[in-house]
Amino acid sequence: MGALAKCPAKIRPPRFLALNFNYRKEMIMTNTKPALASSAVWGSIIAGISAACLIAGIKIDGIDNPELPLQISGAVGAVLSLVGRLRATAEINGWIK
Numbered sequence: 419m420g421a422l423a424k425c426p427a428k429i430r431p432p433r434f435l436a437l438n439f440n441y442r443k444e445m446i447m448t449n450t451k452p453a454l455a456s457s458a459v460w461g462s463i464i465a466g467i468s469a470a471c472l473i474a475g476i477k478i479d480g481i482d483n484p485e486l487p488l489q490i491s492g493a494v495g496a497v498l499s500l501v502g503r504l505r506a507t508a509e510i511n512g513w514i515k
Contacts, residue, residue, distance in 0.1 A: 450511035458506065461499030468492035 453459045468491045477484035 447507065447509045449508035451508045453510045453513045456502060456506070456510055458499050458502030459510070461495045461497070461502055464495030465492050465499060466495075468495060 468488045472485060472488050472492070476488070478487050481487070
C-alpha cells in the first residue's frame with residue numbers, strides 16, 4: 419500500500435509538464451493542421467532517416483567517430499517528436515491540405 423494508498427483521486431501531471439507545456443488533463447483539440455506542419459511528425463521523420471542511415475552503414479568521414487552525427491540527429495529527432503507531441507494543440511488532418 420504505502421504511497422499508492424495516499425495518492426489523490428485526480429493525479430496531477432509532473433511539475434515540468436505543467437510549467438513548460440501548458441498541460442491540461444482533458445484537452446479538447448478543436449483545430450486541425452496538416453501533418454507537415456507538425457513538429458512531432460518532423461521529429462519522427464528525422465529520427466527515422468537517421469536510423470535508416472545507420473542501418474545502411476552510411477558514415478560521415480573526416481571525424482573521429484563517423485557515426486556520431488547520425489546518432490545525434492536521431493536523438494534530436496526523437497526529442498523533437500516527444501516535445502511536439504506534448505505541446506500539441508491541433509489534430510493532424512491529412513498530409514498537406
